[in-house]
Amino acid sequence: MARRTPSNYLEIKAYVRDKIESGAWQAGDLIPSEHELVRKFGVARMTVNRALRELTGEQLLMRVQGTGTFVADRRSQSTLIEIRSIHEEIAGRGHRHTSEVVLLGRSTDPQALRVLGLDNDGFAFQSQIVHFENDIPVQFEDRFVHPALFPDYLQQDFNATTPSDYMTRRAPIRRVQYSITARKATAQVRKLLRMEAGEPCMVLHRCTWSGRHAATSVFLWYAGGRLQLTGEF
Amino acid sequence: MARRTPSNYLEIKAYVRDKIESGAWQAGDLIPSEHELVRKFGVARMTVNRALRELTGEQLLMRVQGTGTFVADRRSQSTLIEIRSIHEEIAGRGHRHTSEVVLLGRSTDPQALRVLGLDNDGFAFQSQIVHFENDIPVQFEDRFVHPALFPDYLQQDFNATTPSDYMTRRAPIRRVQYSITARKATAQVRKLLRMEAGEPCMVLHRCTWSGRHAATSVFLWYAGGRLQLTGEF
DNA sequence: CAGTGGTCTAGACCACTGT
């Protein structure tokens, strides 16, 4: 045989995927049983089973014990965008990631206090960090954290470790909320990210919850043209 | 035996998960080999293999052939943002969604032709639609489609159905690529979305692939302050 | 009842890594 065999189960997966993508098998259709595919491909049932099981995990198939395997309904049209940590994003491109701490201290910003569930007499910890990709500033990270949940926040060395790394080690996160908006850069952001006047920013706001109150509230400012968030599936 | 057995591979998954969650096995640690787990649980290697393979798919483990299985670095978990269709997004807020077709015809835009894999003598179909939320314009949709894959595109009534709905009924999509950037609004976009001069836009670019070439290329322009993409998990 | 998928076994061969 001259043919290159990329493992049998992958070949079966490709076969089924192709039938679905080409429209030969429509959503809701009953597809051949494991036994039939075993005969067709001349493999063991475990091999067919693995292929179909993985495709079920990928939401392309639906299986009902005792009945058969069906083409899954078109996926709900919602699409997912992946947001990787800034470090991974940059390292993934093979570039060098560095950061510079602009501010690390206490804040009484009323909006931040409200989000973190602190009353107006309290305070939050705040850090401001600029992230560089090959020495070009690409992200400004403005972070507020709950002082009760992260009492030693101000003692961290955020030139060595990123706040995200610290926080994921420190506290379990229950819920995360995001929003992405486009905004004009503030004067501070424009200066730190070395942007032209009027150049737009993308702002990712991320709130993490740990129980009843928000644990952190972060604003990530990206210079519009210098960084793209991308996804694929 | 009184114990309820929830299938062996699930038991092994639970065992490994517990070791990781309890901290007994730290990120980066080498965990017992398949062979050792086979001896410990008295099962076949395929059973252990399935458990570890699935945990690898769940990003809890990392496997290196010839070396071993390691506890994955939890920091590498990426976050996902969900982008729903404009209609769902608006309907989900209990608001009224309407749209207005601005343009429907042929285009020889060189960039679009290149993306769709058409040569410079060819043409693409183009549609431009403004989407309204309670009569406020919130999104400008600028779409290029491959005429061979959607020959009757120009005959559609996009006041009644959205292009996304049409396309998902028409052709199976296998690969999707996204990027989000912030941009200054063009004069046309500023007018259609009734924006102030200098107000920023968020531009979501989505390319769908169906086999070898791109099937569609869409630019979704959002007025910065009027729409947020949000996600949660 | 026969047919389906869910799981499992006890072997096997291979590709890869470290020494």
Add this chain to the structure above:
DNA sequence: CAGTGGTCTAGACCACTGC
């Protein structure tokens, strides 16, 4: 080289479904 994971086989028993 011995040890690892990646894949596969040819059976098997079971739970479930529809008739």
